[in-house]
Amino acid sequence: MKGEPLSEKQIELAVLDMAGTTIADDGLVLRAFAAAATAAGIPATGPEREAADRYVTDTMGQSKITVFRDLLGDEDRAQRANHAFETAYEEFAATARPIPGAAEAITRLRAAGVRVAFTTGFSPRTRDRLLDAVGWRDLADLALSPADAGRGRPYPDLVLTAVLRLRIDAMDRVAVLGDTASDIGTGLAAGARIVAGARTGAHTEQQLLAAGATHVVPSVVEFAELVLA
Numbered sequence: 001m002k003g004e005p006l007s008e009k010q011i012e013l014a015v016l017d018m019a020g021t022t023i024a025d026d027g028l029v030l031r032a033f034a035a036a037a038t039a040a041g042i043p044a045t046g047p048e049r050e051a052a053d054r055y056v057t058d059t060m061g062q063s064k065i066t067v068f069r070d071l072l073g074d075e076d077r078a079q080r081a082n083h084a085f086e087t088a089y090e091e092f093a094a095t096a097r098p099i100p101g102a103a104e105a106i107t108r109l110r111a112a113g114v115r116v117a118f119t120t121g122f123s124p125r126t127r128d129r130l131l132d133a134v135g136w137r138d139l140a141d142l143a144l145s146p147a148d149a150g151r152g153r154p155y156p157d158l159v160l161t162a163v164l165r166l167r168i169d170a171m172d173r174v175a176v177l178g179d180t181a182s183d184i185g186t187g188l189a190a191g192a193r194i195v196a197g198a199r200t201g202a203h204t205e206q207q208l209l210a211a212g213a214t215h216v217v218p219s220v221v222e223f224a225e226l227v228l229a
Contacts, residue, residue, distance in 0.1 A: 017178035020201025039084035061182035063152030154185030181211035
């Protein structure tokens with residue numbers, strides 16, 4: 001676990017990403033993107049597909065419709081791609097599994113008085129399908145998608161919306177955990193005291209630190225230990 005020791009102020013809110021952070025991704029996002037790219041007319045092989053694959057990996061964690069708009073530059077193609085992505089992901093989500101120890105770690109946080117909010121770049125429908133697949137609909141205090149907050153990552157909206165809805169006293173009582181540079185950007189933009197990266201998802205420890213993570217932990221289990229220490 002890398003990062004600075006915490007101050008004595010108690011964390012009141014933990015904002016946790018879903019796929020790759022608390023729920024194992026297992027390549028589901030990239031598999032769903034392959035279906036979306038095909039639906040948008042991107043060739044299955046060649047430089048255009050390779051560039052698209054790189055862009056999706058680099059922007060992992062961001063609002064999916066925003067990613068498709070930036071990638072395709074055409075609203076109709078973006079909407080078609082996003083629909084294909086969500087349809088494919090919802091099908092794949094049936095096989096989703098939690099990160100080992102995640103449910104127990106979240107339960108520990110809440111038992112200690114820390115509120116927990118799930119955040120994601122997925123639509124509310126896909127988010128809820130994923131939560132249902134792992135039986136987590138009631139595990140956290142709140143679950144937010146970009147549609148609930150205004151803008152997705154790397155903007156601060158998801159974290160700030162969780163703070164407002166759960167009536168948290170101040171941003172120095174907030175801890176954020178994610179597996180992508182976008183998650184780190186969101187936490188930093190919101191002014192959270194802890195903005196940690198988890199080594200269980202899309203981006204490497206080096207990428208998370210380069211994005212400005214205050215801590216890098218093996219998983220959400222160690223994150224809970226950090227928050228409750």
